[in-house]
Amino acid sequence: MKKCHIAYLACTAALLGTGLGAAPPVAGHTVHVVRPGESIQKAVDAAQPGDTVLLTFGTYHESVQVNTPGLTLRGMGRATVIEPDPSVATSTATGTTSAGGRARKAANSCAADGNGICVVGTKDRIVKGVTVASLTVTGFTRTGVFSTATDGLTVRNVTAVKNGVWGIATERSVRGVFRHNTARDNGDAGLFLANTIKEEQGATDTGGTVVEHNRLEGNRIGVTVRRLRDLTVARNHLTGNCAAVFVVGDENKPKAGLVTVRENRIERNNKSCPKTARLAALQGSGIVLTGAEDSLVTRNVIKDNAGTSPLSGGIVLFKSFVGTTSDRNRITGNVLRNNSPADLINTDTGKGNTFEGNSCRESKPAGLC
Template identity: 25%
Template sequence: MHVQRRCFQIQEARVQAGETFRGHRPMLGSAPMWRRPLLHGVLIVSAALIWFLSVPVARAQDAPGVSPELRLPAGVGPGREPVPTGYAATIRVPKDFDTIQAAVDHAKPGGMVLIAPGIYSESVTVTTPYLTIRGLDRDRTIIDGGFERSNGIVVFAADGVAIENLTSRNNLLDGFSWNGVHGYWGRYLTAYDNGRSGIAAYGSDDGQLDHSYASGSAHSGFSVEGCSPCHSVISAVVGEDNAAGFSGTNAEGVAIVNSEWTNNMSGIVPNTQDTVGGAPQRSLLIAGNYVHDNDNVAAPALALTYPSFGMGIVVAGGLDDLITGNLVEDQRTYGIVMVPILDRNLWPTGRNEVRDNVVRRSGLADLALAAPSSGADCFAGNDPSTSEPPAIEALYPCTGRRAFPAGGGSLAPTLEALTRSIDAQDGDFPHGDWRAQGAPPPQPGMPGDAAAAPPTLAIPGGSVPQPYRIRPIGEISGSAGPTVSKELTVMGMPLATSWWGLLIGLYGYVLPFVLYAAWVAVALWDLIRQESQPLPYRTRWMLAVLVVPFIGPLLYFAFGRSPIPRQLRLILTVGGIAVYALFVLLGVAVGG
């Protein structure tokens, strides 16, 4: 499969291992009718409650917010800045200027700021296009925010800026970020202990992040957000000890390839949010990655990042993503999972393709599709041991006839996310402090002589994004044995450690189906015994009860001339739903 550099459209359903790639690609009695409006209204509302209470109110990722929209002068901004025809002067820090900011302010497009080893206590803002900012030693050239400055290096509306061979730490927001740019390149970067993301691109396109490391971030190690299309590649990076290894809020056309995501709360998390422009998220390629052991309760996290805990690759409300050729091991909850997300709108997943992955030793299920989904999510050619729902590749194949063409999925992953979302509302959920994660081991610097190498121009559509080859899954070395034990579940719902979690798990998941079974059985029995009613009349209502889930029995109890006393019908329907809602709300009230 080829991914076109400019269009980034997924051309085929399958990726041939080892092939070279270039950049790529919102869901319905016996008394006179006039005496029963309250009953009718309550029953219809109750049916709606059954549906909506089953939807996760948890988002897979917190919305950190894209940097405010820039007000730029005429002729300045993404796509409006000319590419330099040659290199400009190199400015050295601290030889020429004492601070990185002073050097950046004096540099010209096509030039370079070369930084000697040392700790630089500053926050650097870059507005000069086509500038290279390079450290002479990746591990020893450090920008330190001191837990009081916002960003390490932040690029605003300056196209083609490359940042390389540096470390950024202890910033309140991001270690390195590009905002509203056309062309960017970050390589051989280390970012750790930052309050939002380690390395991020917001509202930017035609970019590349490679050979970099991010840890200890309260939102995500790597983040590409609010771009459509993004035309970006993340390759050969490591995300570790973060809330999420990668977050792709409303990102379209990003390739996340050949990288390792480990010991985060969750691994790779493309997601949709209304609070960021460009919804929904769509058309990501996730391939050739090693995703393992993402269940770190000591990793820093925000309350709204906790619901995806223990998930390896989770698509939250995304569309048209291709997840292929990844090795996913030892996840506490789900290996690869598609889940809906609720923000201002409900965003179910749809048309995502999960194929040819090896997924093993997941605590709940290796592959999962959460309900509700919008349809055409498919699974094929994977090597899992478990799935939710069971036989997921037979129920949701990528070719041939589908058992549930309009959607489907299981409520278990949805309730799993809901339970953790409730648990996190008071802030008392398992997580660590981003300020205290600590320094990573030494990281390899850029090859060759950093001082002698020419500037790196991030020319959109030219030098970035770079072509890449997806490594075959056989080249990924996994662990030898189990590190995650199976969680005890009831009908696919985990028995959480807190008693209220068990309460929600049992009542939130099991009770609606018990109620539904009772409604169907009582309605059918009632219709069979109504011998005074014409046979065609009873037949039509039986079909409605059997064919229309949940709402069919409720409509019969409201409009079907049932001889069952009104009070008993209310207890059976509204009473059952009220008990269900009561236990869920009780769990919310006392949770934590």
């Protein structure tokens, strides 16, 4: 393994020194190096399964769509920046772009939909084993990094900042890993994970998707888990959002649930966000479970979240807005301080929810601490 790593570094160093567009194969795979002013999409389209597209420092003005299994798209850290092309206006309604006053078909649906990086499979062709890493994606009208129909997608060390809707979002996908990312000041959720975005259907099993060690700050919601099962949200730091963590279900079957939310640090999520067509105004929400079942919320530190929304408070169990109850959820071993209107709140009429071993001072109804 060490020899492979050394060979990879030597190959990359040689490539950067010579200015060639692709490195010799290492263990059967090729490194395609892209510099500012060159096309990322062209390198991605030329890559084979298992190849790496390596972006050097600098700013790139384009959207990138990945359909190749096993591909790694990697920058060199936060100073590798992907932004929209300012010379191209995108219409999500028509799927066309215009440049210099002339309309033309969008190069890919990623750009047409206002996204930065898209990893896109289909119902009949799931894209497996893609990695997006070590770069910044910012300023897109919809999502920084979006994925659909993927298996084993890894998004790590990505900074998603000031995108119009979501920082990083995924749907119809399984076994994802979202680790060591920063999502800040995005219009809706920093990290958004759903069964499907545009259709109504029951919760789907993610096969153990993991969201951990991320920093989520200044978004409407830090992490939203919508209509999913078998997923872990762990060891994240969430601050300055309107709400930190939402686990959301509805009347569809199967119900959302089997979600573990553990060992997160959740503090001062007191940004104020107005109501939307789907959700009440938000402020001061730590962890909210609504319409979810058989989930575990444990060993989180939740402090100084305060607001007057129906969803405000440290940990809140809330009967969903479509009337679906939360059932058999366990709230145990959490540390809660100075959350308002209370540290623990249960306004749900569901059955089998338990509150045990939490360190807190005030609950509604009384007696949960």
